[in-house]
Amino acid sequence: MRKIIRDGAIAEDHWQHVADDAALPAGDIIVGFARWQQERDALLRHDGRVGIRIDGDTSLLDIVDDLEHFALIALNFPAFKDGRCYSHARVLRERFRYGGELRAVGDVLRDQLMYMSRVGINAFEVREDRSIADALNAFKEFSGYYQINPHGPIARDTRRQQRRAAVAAG
Amino acid sequence: MYRYDSFDQALVNERVEQFRGQTRRFLAGELNEEEFRPLRLMNGLYIQRHAPMLRVSIPYGLLSSDQLRMLAHIARTYDRGFGHFTTRQNIQYNWPQLERVPDILADLAKVEMHAMQTSGNCIRNITSDHLAGVAADELTDPRPYCELIRQWATLHPEFSYLPRKFKIAVSASDKDRAAIRVHDIGLQIVRNDAGELGFEVYVGGGLGRTPIVGERISDFVPVRELISYLEAILRVYNLNGRRDNMHKARIKILVRAMGIEAFRDQVEAEWQHLRHDPELQLEEEDVAYMRGFFQPPAYDTDAGEGDLQAQLDADRAFANWHRHNTEAHRQDGYRAVFLSLKAPAIAPGDMTDRQMDAVADLAERFGFGEVRVTHTQNLVLADVRKDQLHALWQALRDLNLATPNIGTMTDMIACPGLDFCSLANAGSIDVAKDINERFDNIDYLYDLGDIRLNMSGCMNACGHHHVGHIGILGVDKKGQEFYQITVGGSSSNDAGMGERIGPAVPKDQVADTLESILHTFVEHREGDEPLLDTYRRIGVKPFKEAAYA
Numbered sequence: 001m002r003k004i005i006r007d008g009a010i011a012e013d014h015w016q017h018v019a020d021d022a023a024l025p026a027g028d029i030i031v032g033f034a035r036w037q038q039e040r041d042a043l044l045r046h047d048g049r050v051g052i053r054i055d056g057d058t059s060l061l062d063i064v065d066d067l068e069h070f071a072l073i074a075l076n077f078p079a080f081k082d083g084r085c086y087s088h089a090r091v092l093r094e095r096f097r098y099g100g101e102l103r104a105v106g107d108v109l110r111d112q113l114m115y116m117s118r119v120g121i122n123a124f125e126v127r128e129d130r131s132i133a134d135a136l137n138a139f140k141e142f143s144g145y146y147q148i149n150p151h152g153p154i155a156r157d158t159r160r161q162q163r164r165a166a167v168a169a170g
Numbered sequence: 171m172y173r174y175d176s177f178d179q180a181l182v183n184e185r186v187e188q189f190r191g192q193t194r195r196f197l198a199g200e201l202n203e204e205e206f207r208p209l210r211l212m213n214g215l216y217i218q219r220h221a222p223m224l225r226v227s228i229p230y231g232l233l234s235s236d237q238l239r240m241l242a243h244i245a246r247t248y249d250r251g252f253g254h255f256t257t258r259q260n261i262q263y264n265w266p267q268l269e270r271v272p273d274i275l276a277d278l279a280k281v282e283m284h285a286m287q288t289s290g291n292c293i294r295n296i297t298s299d300h301l302a303g304v305a306a307d308e309l310t311d312p313r314p315y316c317e318l319i320r321q322w323a324t325l326h327p328e329f330s331y332l333p334r335k336f337k338i339a340v341s342a343s344d345k346d347r348a349a350i351r352v353h354d355i356g357l358q359i360v361r362n363d364a365g366e367l368g369f370e371v372y373v374g375g376g377l378g379r380t381p382i383v384g385e386r387i388s389d390f391v392p393v394r395e396l397i398s399y400l401e402a403i404l405r406v407y408n409l410n411g412r413r414d415n416m417h418k419a420r421i422k423i424l425v426r427a428m429g430i431e432a433f434r435d436q437v438e439a440e441w442q443h444l445r446h447d448p449e450l451q452l453e454e455e456d457v458a459y460m461r462g463f464f465q466p467p468a469y470d471t472d473a474g475e476g477d478l479q480a481q482l483d484a485d486r487a488f489a490n491w492h493r494h495n496t497e498a499h500r501q502d503g504y505r506a507v508f509l510s511l512k513a514p515a516i517a518p519g520d521m522t523d524r525q526m527d528a529v530a531d532l533a534e535r536f537g538f539g540e541v542r543v544t545h546t547q548n549l550v551l552a553d554v555r556k557d558q559l560h561a562l563w564q565a566l567r568d569l570n571l572a573t574p575n576i577g578t579m580t581d582m583i584a585c586p587g588l589d590f591c592s593l594a595n596a597g598s599i600d601v602a603k604d605i606n607e608r609f610d611n612i613d614y615l616y617d618l619g620d621i622r623l624n625m626s627g628c629m630n631a632c633g634h635h636h637v638g639h640i641g642i643l644g645v646d647k648k649g650q651e652f653y654q655i656t657v658g659g660s661s662s663n664d665a666g667m668g669e670r671i672g673p674a675v676p677k678d679q680v681a682d683t684l685e686s687i688l689h690t691f692v693e694h695r696e697g698d699e700p701l702l703d704t705y706r707r708i709g710v711k712p713f714k715e716a717a718y719a
Contacts, residue, residue, distance in 0.1 A: 056409070081208060081291070083331025087408050090328055095443050111192065111201075111209055118327035141188045143180055146321045 003132055005113075005124040006101070008139055010132055013125075015051060015072060017105075030074050033058050036066075044069065053105065056084025060091055067098055075121065077106035086119045093120035113138035118145065171232050171540060172317045172463045174282040181324070182279045185286060189213045190272035197269070212292055212330070214285030215271055223590070224263045224271060225288040226278060230298040230316040230340075231259030231543035235530040238541055240281040242526035248274050253526070254586055255511060255519040257634055258295050258337070259543040260288055264590050286324060291332045293323035293404075297339045299347045300544040303464060304499050304506055304552045309359055310367060312342040314460035315396070318452060322397050329404045333411035334419035336404070337376070344663075349545060351375050351384045351665035352637060354421045355403060360390065368392045373403060373433070374425030377631035381667045382422040385430045387437065393457060395441075398450040402441035406433065466501070467538040467553055473503030476557025490612065491563055491574040496554075503556055507537075509549040509566060510573040510581065514606035517599040518584040519547035528569050536562045546583055546622075548576065579621040579688075580606055583634055587627030587644065588651070594627030596644025596651035601625060601680050608681040618688060619700050624659070637661035639701050640687060641668045642680065651677050657687060657713050658705040669710045672718050683717050690716040 004013040018029045024042075030051040036043060043050050051072030052063065063070075073092065075085035085104070092098040103123035104116050113124060113135060126135045174182070189209070196206040210216075214225040226241070233241075241261055245253045248270055249263040256262055266274060278284055287294055296316045303311045319338060323329070329336070341348040342359035350356025356372035368390045375384025391399045407421045410428075425433045444450055482489045496505040509529065511519050521529075529549065533541045536558050537551035544550060549571075554562055566572035575581045582605070585591065587598030602625065609615060624638030628645075635641035641656035653675055656668030675683050690713050691701050705713070 080205070081331055082413060083291075083329075083333075084409050084413075086328045086331065087405050091405075091443075094447070109205060111205070112331070115325075115327045115330050141191075142184045142325075144177055145181070145327070146324055147326055 002125075002128075004103070005126060005132060005135060007122055008136075010136065017053070017074075028071070030072060033063070036063075040066075051101070051103075054085075054088065056082055056088070058088075060088060060096070064096055067092075067096060067100075070100055072101040072103055072123075073098065074103045074105045077104060077108060077112075080107040080109050080112050082107075086115065089116070089119040089121050110135040110138045114141060118147065171234060172229075172313075172460070178321075179279070179282070182282070182284050182286075185213075185284060185325075186272060186275045186279050189275060193268065193272055208290050208331070210271075211290035212287055213271070213275065214288040215268070216289060217592070221265045222268050222271065224266045224274060224285060225256070226261050226263070226283065226285045227288045227295045228260050228283075228543050229320050230296055230302070230313055231300055231545070232313065233541045233543065234281070235533045235539045235541065237281045237283055238526050238530040238533070240277060240283065242523040242530070244274055244277060245523040245526065247277075251524075252520050252522045254517070255521065255543050255547045255549070257545045257547065257583060257632065258288075259297050259300070259545055260295055261543070262586070264586065289335070290330075291334050291336075292330045293326065293332075293336045293338065296320050296323070297337070297348055297353075297545060299341055299343055300542045300550050301347060301497065301506060301552065302342070302542075303466065304501070304504075305343050305347075306498060306500050307344040308500075309342045309361060311461070311464050312340045312359055313464045314457060315357070315359065315393075316340050317460055317463070318397075318456065319400070322400070328401075329408060332404070332408055333413050334416060334421075336407075336421065338400075346661075346663045346665075347545075349634070349637065349661035349665070351663075352377055352381075352634070352661055353384065355400065356384050357396075362390050366392060369396055369399075371399065371403075374422040374430070375665075376420055376422045377634055377636050378420070379417055379629050379631075380420075380422065381631070381636040382426065383665045383667070384422075385425065387430065387434050394451050394453070395445050396452060398444040398447060399437075399441055401444050401450060402437045405440050406436045410436075467540075469501045469504065469553070470555065471502070473555045474557060475503070476555075478556050478559060481560045487574070488560060488563055490616075491572055492559060494574045494578065494616070495572065495576045496559065499553070501553070504553055505556055505559065507551045507554045507559070507562060508544070508576040509551065509571045510576055511548050511571070512575055512581045513570045513573045514580070514610065515603055516570070517586070518582055518602055521549075525569050525571060528565075529571070532562060532565055546581065548581070574612065575615065577620045578612075578615040579618060579623045579640070579684075580609060580615060582623040582625060583638070584625040585627050585632035587625075591627060591632075593630055594644060595629075595646035596627050596653065597677070598625050598627045598633065598642075598644060601642065601644075601653065601677060604677075604681045605684060608685065618691070619698060621701050622660075623684075634661060635659075636667040637665065638668060639705075640684065643674075645674050647674065653677065653680050655680070655683055655687070655717075657710060658702065660702060664702075671710055671714045686717045686719075687713050 002013045015028045027048040049071040053074040055076045102121045105125045126132045192209045195201045216223040249265045253261045336354045338355045339348040339350045339353040340357045352375040358370040371388040372384035373387045411424045412418045495508045542550040584598040588594040622639045624634045625642040626633035626635040635643045637659040643654040659668030
């Protein structure tokens with residue numbers, strides 16, 4: 001079974017990516033946005049959980065009413081330099097309060113995980129020709145950031161408190 | 171100036187170690203060139219004609235004397251003894267070794283400096299007015315806001331893989347000295363009718379292949395909501411900017427394709443979702459805290475003029491320098507002093523390690539230990555007592571930093587050009603030298619008044635040629651270096667692009683063509699009007715006719 005990073009640790013992955021023209025297997029599946037649109041009713045009857053895979057040019061407005069049906073949303077990075085899904089991730093978490101798994105798929109490399117994890121992506125299909133154990137090191141590189149961090153202390157508030165403490169201590 | 175707290179310092183130190191690891195993995199073959207490229211670029215490192223080029227960030231152009239000494243140390247230790255100041259108020263080194271760049275970054279971190287986001291498709295160094303805090307026409311000091319924006323932009327998780335680079339400039343003065351209309355976002359600090367501070371926002375300006383003057387997207391964004399408004403603009407750009415063609419990927423192309431009205435509507439819609447997020451709101455406490463770092467130095471309020479008048483009367487060279495290389499100051503008894511990095515035979519913006527060390531000493535002796543870099547590639551000691559100007563002038567003259575040409579035509583902006591840059595089509599340094607040799611009569615230059623001459627070695631426009639009163643663009647014509655010449659550009663409040671006067675000329679005719687332009691100007695000039703006004707009155711035709719007669 002394939003290994004991925006989930007919530008900061010290496011985990012077995014039982015989700016299956018299903019091509020648009022392939023028969024639906026049993027179990028938990030990830031289908032593309034187009035297939036979801038075409039086979040919505042059939043997918044709602046599927047006996048496993050359903051995840052959807054979207055691209056940078058997918059409009060979130062087209063999936064927002066269906067979010068409750070998705071246990072997972074896979075954000076596709078066709079090339080690691082394509083940063084559109086960073087925006088999608090933040091909007092899904094912050095505006096639409098999406099609480100399921102947000103998974104980076106595609107050209108997912110160690111040196112982008114530090115950014116991805118801070119927009120709310122919590123699972124990573126690290127490219128298979130790279131060491132997943134090495135990729136875990138990406139989360140240890142910084143002890144803090146200037147911006148919000150959905151999974152940790154909020155930087156600005158933390159810094160305000162530090163400053164107040166410093167002022168109070170004279 | 172802003173000083174790092176333990177949080178800032180930790181972040182910069184960790185960034186150095188991160189890049190050390192990335193460099194090691196690249197050299198070990200674990201990262202390929204394509205994967206390493208954005209990582210090194212976001213640490214300021216280019217691969218150039220002779221060697222890597224490292225661009226070090228100087229936030230809004232402000233340096234302490236210790237930081238300047240470190241820049242000297244780096245020039246001496248890792249490079250060939252000089253550095254090149256840029257139009258983004260940064261400094262570039264042209265000869266570092268890739269393997270040693272992590273050590274350079276570690277040295278920079280010791281003095282609260284870094285090279286983060288000086289390149290790459292991310293938010294670049296925030297630039298501002300080099301006279302911030304001392305200018306008489308200033309509404310408020312823009313630098314606290316620059317620093318707040320810098321921190322927000324640093325390692326931003328959503329906006330580090332944008333379609334293309336992104337530049338932000340901030341001005342708070344009547345006269346725009348930061349060229350905000352030719353930035354991706356230009357911020358003008360204003361006060362509304364209720365007396366509150368906020369930002370007039372311009373978007374979609376830029377030079378390069380498609381020069382465009384930015385359009386106003388908002389009359390007033392309150393200080394509290396600045397960050398959320400910036401995020402809204404960046405998000406609309408990140409999701410919709412073109413990624414299929416790097417030459418059409420800047421926000422200016424998107425704004426022009428959508429039209430400013432439609433772009434504004436999208437930004438406003440996005441902003442409604444962001445502006446109420448307390449995480450993105452600047453509290454008064456945040457601004458007050460930052461403002462504390464930019465308090466005026468301890469001016470001597472009894473500082474008189476000393477013997478200044480007698481010194482000016484006695485020495486015409488000193489008087490020339492005083493008139494052209496110093497500016498009025500908000501504080502009685504003080505002036506702001508420009509150090510010209512445009513001496514004849516020196517590549518514009520270049521400075522040696524010895525000069526940097528010496529200026530660091532002078533900054534401590536005469537200028538409260540601070541130095542500013544201007545976007546026109548000079549340095550400024552912002553707070554010099556009038557009775558010490560003569561002593562400072564003598565010291566600067568010994569360092570070849572007192573060429574009294576600030577604001578004149580030989581105070582030109584120039585990129586490094588073909589001699590160093592792998593993008594360039596033509597040289598700029600030797601053209602600058604030709605111009606200096608041809609126009610070596612300083613009185614003639616003074617008579618011509620303020621002329622901004624900007625030169626780029628290719629259409630990427632690092633030398634801002636479009637917005638020079640006179641612009642020179644190096645082009646390649648069948649392997650020969652040719653130069654297109656424009657007149658009438660401006661990067662100030664009346665920003666606009668220059669107009670081409672005719673076909674490009676070969677290198678050895680650039681100075682002749684300039685001479686013809688200047689003759690035409692003098693012939694048509696009314697009174698003391700500047701070149702720009704004459705051009706706007708008579709148009710390009712007389713210049714064209716004379717140059718190609």
